[in-house]
Amino acid sequence: MENNSSITVGGKRFHYIWLRDNCLTQECRHPTSFQKIYDISDLTETPKPLNVELANDELIIEWDENPPHRSIFPISWLMSHAYDESAERGDFHSKIELRKQQEILWDSAWIKEHTPEKYDFHSCDRQDWVNQLYTLGFAVIKNMPLAELDNFISSIGPIHYTEGGRFYTVKSKPGANDISETGYALPPHTDYESYMYASHLLQFLYFVENKATGGESILVDGFRVAQDFQKHHPDYFQILVETPAQFQQFYTEWEYYHRRSRQIIELDPKEQVTGVYFGHSHACNWDIPFDKMEKFYAAYSAFFRYLKSPDYQYCFRSQAGDCLMVQNFRVLHGRTAFDANSGDRHLEVSYVAWDYFTARENFRQFKHLYLS
Numbered sequence: 001m002e003n004n005s006s007i008t009v010g011g012k013r014f015h016y017i018w019l020r021d022n023c024l025t026q027e028c029r030h031p032t033s034f035q036k037i038y039d040i041s042d043l044t045e046t047p048k049p050l051n052v053e054l055a056n057d058e059l060i061i062e063w064d065e066n067p068p069h070r071s072i073f074p075i076s077w078l079m080s081h082a083y084d085e086s087a088e089r090g091d092f093h094s095k096i097e098l099r100k101q102q103e104i105l106w107d108s109a110w111i112k113e114h115t116p117e118k119y120d121f122h123s124c125d126r127q128d129w130v131n132q133l134y135t136l137g138f139a140v141i142k143n144m145p146l147a148e149l150d151n152f153i154s155s156i157g158p159i160h161y162t163e164g165g166r167f168y169t170v171k172s173k174p175g176a177n178d179i180s181e182t183g184y185a186l187p188p189h190t191d192y193e194s195y196m197y198a199s200h201l202l203q204f205l206y207f208v209e210n211k212a213t214g215g216e217s218i219l220v221d222g223f224r225v226a227q228d229f230q231k232h233h234p235d236y237f238q239i240l241v242e243t244p245a246q247f248q249q250f251y252t253e254w255e256y257y258h259r260r261s262r263q264i265i266e267l268d269p270k271e272q273v274t275g276v277y278f279g280h281s282h283a284c285n286w287d288i289p290f291d292k293m294e295k296f297y298a299a300y301s302a303f304f305r306y307l308k309s310p311d312y313q314y315c316f317r318s319q320a321g322d323c324l325m326v327q328n329f330r331v332l333h334g335r336t337a338f339d340a341n342s343g344d345r346h347l348e349v350s351y352v353a354w355d356y357f358t359a360r361e362n363f364r365q366f367k368h369l370y371l372s
Contacts, residue, residue, distance in 0.1 A: 005017070005046060007019075007052060007059075009054070009059055009075065009078055010075060010078070010079055010082075012078070012079070012082040012084040013084045013086075014078065014082070014084070016046065016047045016048065016049065016061075017040070017043075017046055017047055018083075019047075019059075019061060019071060019073065020038075020040065020043075020047040020063060020071070021036075021038070021040040022081075023038060023069075023071040024071070024072065024073060024077070025069075025070070025071060025072070027069070028069075028071075034370055047063055047064075047065075048063070048064040049061045049062060049063060049064065050062040050063065050064045050068060054075075057074060057075045057076070058072055058073065058074055058075060059071075059072070059073040059075060059078060060072050060073075061073075077369055080366075080369055081369075102134065102135050103134070103135055103137075103223065104135045104136055105221055105223050105224035105227055106136060106221050106224055106314075107221065107224055107228075107311055107312050108310060108311055108312060108313055108314060109311070111314045116132065116136065116138075116139075116140070116314075117132070118140040118141070118142040118322070119139065119140065119141050119142065120141075120142055120143050121141050121142065121143045121144040121145075121148070121152075121321075121323075122143060124141065129141060129325075130361060133202075133325055133327070133357075136221070136331075137221060137223070137326065137327040137330040137331040138219055138324065138325060138326045138327070138331045139324075139325050140318075140322055140323065140324050140325070141322070141323045141325070142319065142321060142322050142323075143321050144206070144321050144322070144323045145321070146206070146208060146321075146348075149167075149204075149206050149323065149348065149350075150166075150167075152323070153204055153350055153352060156202070156352050156356060156357055156360060157202075157352040157353060157355075157356025157357060157359075157360065158352065158353075158356065159350055159351070159352060160198070160201060160350070160351035160352055160353060162192070162351070163177075163251055163254045163256060164349075166350060167348045167349065167350050168348070168349040168350070169346070169347070169348060169349075170346070170347040170348075170349055171344075171345065171346050171347075172338075172340035172345065175252075175253075177251050177252065177253050177254070178249075179281050182340070183212075183214075183215075183337055183338050183339060183340040184337055185334070185335065185336050185337040186218075186281075186333075186334040186335045187280055187281075187304075187307065187308055187334050188218060188219075188220040188278070188307045188308070188313070188332035188333065188334040189278055189279035189280065189281070189282075189332055189333070189334060190222075190276065190277050190278060190279060190328050190329065190332055190333075191203060191279075191328055191333075191349075191351075192328070192351070193275075193277050193328060193329055194247040194260065194262065194277040194278065194279045194282055194283075195247035195248055195249045195258045195259065195260045195279070195282050196249075196258050196260060197260060199353045199354065199355060200275070200327075200328065200329045200353065200354035200355070201328040201329070201351045201352070201353060201354060202325060202326075202327065202328065202351065202352045202353070202354045202356075202357050203325065203326045203327075203328040203333070203349070203350075203351050204323055204324070204325055204349065204350045204351065204352075205217075205318075205323070205324040205325075205326070205333070205347055205349055206322070206323045206324075206347060206348045206349070206350075207318045207319060207320055207321065207322045207323075207324075207346070207347055208320060208346040208347065208348060209320050209343075209344040209345060209346040210317075210318055210319060210320055210322075210344075210345055210346075211342070211343030211344050211345065212338040212339055212340065212342045212343040212344065212345040213338060213339045213342040213343065214336050214337050214338035214339055214342075215335050215336060215337075215338030215345050216315050216316060216317050216318075216335060216336045217315070217316055217317070217318045217324065217333070217334075217335055218313050218314070218315050218333065218334040218335055218336065219313070219314045219326065219331055219332070219333055220307055220312050220313055220314070220331065220332045220333075220334075221312065221330065221331055222273075222276030222278070222307075222329075222330050222331060222332050223273050223276065223330050224312065225276070225303070225306045225307060225312055226265050226273045226276055227273070228306070229302075229303055229306055233299070233302055235299075236298065236299035236302050236303065237265065237299075239295060239296055239299040240263065240264040240265045240299050240300070240303060241263055241265045241266075241267055242263065243263065243288060243292065243296050243299075244261040244262055244263055244287070244288075245261065245262065245263070245264050245283060245285055245288070245296075245300070246259065246260070246261050246283070246284045246285050246286050246287050246288075247259070247260055247261075247262070247277075247279060247282040247283055247284065248260075248282055248284050249282055261287060262277055263277075264276065264277055264278055264300070264303065266329075274329075275329040275330070276329065276330065276332065277329070278303070278304075278307065278332060280304060283300075285297075285300070307332060315336070327354065328351070328354075329354070
């Protein structure tokens with residue numbers, strides 16, 4: 001079925017301007033990077049076909065140009081990239097969106113009924129922990145040798161450098177740069193993204209030793225907390241969505257002072273929660289208008305109480321060789337207090353931009369659309 005501006009293939013509509021823009025020929029698209037060479041903005045009129053043919057599972061279009069240009073689209077490629085919502089979107093779109101739909105927003109009751117598995121480094125199927133990382137926002141790989149840590153993280157993406165380098169060593173020590181380097185309890189929080197202009201991060205907390213008394217790991221699903229908080233405190237929820245809070249990190253040793261303003265709860269254009277950023281030890285809130293400060297603190301404190309509630313916390317003991325991975329923009333992490341004199345507690349902490357993780361998985365799923 002055709003009209004002046006679009007064609008229907010396999011029950012899905014495609015605009016001619018989209019087809020011309022996405023021509024797959026080497027004249028229009030670089031053969032190994034697959035990036036566009038053809039510039040659609042050079043056109044002054046909507047592209048028009050001289051001839052359209054469906055043959056051998058391909059859509060062939062001769063374009064009314066000088067000289068005429070031929071585009072050839074495999075039907076399978078078109079079906080994967082279909083954007084016609086009225087006829088259901090294509091495989092490419094639906095598989096990516098399905099990841100969001102498959103998220104399980106958990107609390108402590110859900111965890112008790114569905115004890116999360118720890119995957120053995122030597123025998124686990126990669127896809128198992130990948131799926132859990134997508135659905136629950138965290139995963140644990142056990143029995144990982146320290147010598148394998150760098151290669152494992154690098155296989156996902158480039159390691160994000162911090163003040164401590166590619167890996168940040170966390171031990172209790174005098175003159176600590178961060179409260180994590182003490183035996184104090186750490187309430188649930190997110191790292192870096194609250195006080196730095198960093199992209200969404202996948203965090204790795206690798207336990208080299210964990211012999212100290214106390215120091216149990218705590219995880220909280222920020223998306224679940226935000227969902228329930230909105231349901232029970234819609235006014236407070238809106239305050240945290242609309243009001244930029246201020247966060248800071250002061251490093252004496254490295255002579256850095258990070259400051260950032262950002263909303264604690266982040267929404268996308270569809271008003272779905274896409275990020276929760278919180279760290280009470282970093283929160284300063286110095287730039288909130290005077291007449292809004294008290295209401296902000298009422299919302300802030302109520303949300304903090306939710307994060308500290310046992311109803312939302314997954315508390316467990318991490319062992320040497322455990323590598324805990326968390327979506328740093330969704331799952332907040334913390335720990336109970338520990339006695340630094342009772343035994344060694346040593347973590348190596350690292351990060352990869354979450355975009356690299358999703359891009360790696362996208363490549364595995366969709367490389368057949370580009371590589372023959």
